[in-house]
Amino acid sequence: MGRKITIEPVTRVEGHGKVTIQLDPQGNVTDSRLHIVEFRGFERFVQGRPYWEAPVLVQRLCGICPVSHHLAAVKAMDVIVGVGPDKLTPTGEKMRRLMHYGQMFQSHALHFFHLVSPDLLFGVDADPAIRNVIGVAIKHQDLAVQGVMMRKFGQEIIQATAGKKIHGTGAIPGGINKNLSIEERDKFLKGPDPLNIDKMIAWAQAALDLFKDYHKKNKDFIDGFATFPSSHLSLVRKDGAYDAYHGVLRAVDSEGKKILNDVDYQDYLKYVGEEVKSWSYMKFPYLKSIGKKDGWYRVGPLARLNTCDFMPTPLAQKEFEEFKAYTKGKPNNMSMHMHWARLIELLEAGEEIKNLLNDPDLQKSDLVATGTKCHEGVGLIEAPRGTLFHHYRINDDDQIVMANLIVSTTNNNEPMNRAVNWVANNVISGKPEITEGMLNTVEVAIRAYDPCLSCATHAMGRMPLEVSLVDDEGNILDSKRK
């Protein structure tokens, strides 16, 4: 008799999803899927609202990286009000960049310290009672404090630029509604330890060293776990540099060949399609030039480091060179290296924040640019979890009539399914007994992508992990909760 294993919800990720793994009578995996089971529908209820409201409204998709939605939407609205990316005032653009890197910093710190470090510090099959953020706080107090403080620092950068730590209103079509006062600037530059940017950069470097040390000791796991070839997509600056705020769209295949060559994202519909499958509310994006079957790609830290040519800040560039040398300059297709890439980005975000804080443009008062209005705009940004697409059309009365959002996690839908499939086949298949540790490895694979399932379709709340054994006819044979 065949069995079906259900992991619901997947824990230590943002949002709510479940995994099903179908086994044949011998315990071999026949199918595995990551289902995103919630639905909210922002694309529909933003319709009818005035366009300038969208950046504040749609950021409510998420409480973890609302800044990404806020900025992607406002970038689309910039186009609609006739202020393209090159026409923003220096203060407008740099304040937004500061907001964005503040968010990148806090989100990456949250992911590494709160969500991932329990797996690395205690082992993926350790007792789940310890393998959590409270366990980290008890056994590795210094690390836990660093995680909390780094998140706090990033959140306070967001507050200084957007007005609030969560769901602010800073970016408005054509610019920003405030600059950074000298007092605010000095708080971040010269604040008492540890809440100053130099300490934050030092801690980001230390987190990177921690991961690299773990990597050295666990090479097989980090290099081999859920590794599979894929294409990679992200924004890059026009000169090929890493840029999380703005750029052109680039994709490379698993060997590094450019399959999307630095195109203007206003035309994204020419290049990217979305497929719907009946068993998940999350769509499956793909590159149209390659087709639905093989056109899927990865986004996020790993993809960004695979597509860009160099990092624009010195410490991150040094780490980037080491990262690239590990795969001899070829794209890195190892899922667990997502953590490595994410920590390089954490360091880069720290350096970017420091550069911006030292930029006198942030104290200037020319905040908003104006232009000639049009009816359609696309805004893309590299959210912590990957490329985020916002596309809006408005009518003559300034009301939004169409919205299309392709959220970072949606872009990683197929890769996450592949990662789950890899674990199902390599860890679970054919085993006589399914342990909690084995099930956690499924989550470890998903967690590497730092998915935000609430963003991707949309969930709130938490449920305990539930594992059900179901026979071919759907009868529950056994069920366990933790």
Place this chain on the structure above:
Amino acid sequence: MKEIKFKIDGKDCVGKSGQTIVEAAKDNGIYIPTLCHFEGLKPAGTCRICTVKVGGRNMAACTTPVAEGMVIENKTSEIEDMRKAIIEMLFVEGNHMCPTCEKSGNCELQALGYIYTMMVPRFPYLFPTRSVDASIPRLYIDRNRCVQCLRCVRGVVTADGKRVFGLVNRGGKAAISADKDLAAALTDEQAQKAMDLCPVGAILKKGVGFKIPIGKRKYDNKPIGSDL
């Protein structure tokens, strides 16, 4: 102007003949909350948030003239709870989504909700179906947020005295509406005035939103009524 002596909550006050209770209280440093009232406009008494007790009877303080020897109850627990109930009713009978409303921080209804520490309304939400009107060149009318205070009806008038806004329908279906031609002729300045007149986010000037950063908005740092 004749001087009038009266009491509010036992405090001796002095007013002038012709003043309403709200105006006279203000001159004596006493805040009576209002919503439909707007300085310079003829009082309408539509919202009843300014309700006080005069001689044991409920009166709208924005429409009732102060009189010699009046004994007014303003800040009693009974009246305060009634005002809070009115605020709650205004919230539940519309669709007030403060998190995404650009009037947030400058909204008088929200500010009243804060000073009366409204947490969860005692009445069920009605979630009415209300329409928006985006067809006016310089204004966006969102009836979801309208509290029908009639400030726009009283205050937005053309140079030749014609009212731009009016109330259409009756009872629960009553709604603010604008004369298309008159509204289309509004200047930028008049559109801004209309938005500023509206105590909530029902009338918005098109094209500009969220321009005042959080922390600098009217009620971010001082509660409504604290600047008497």
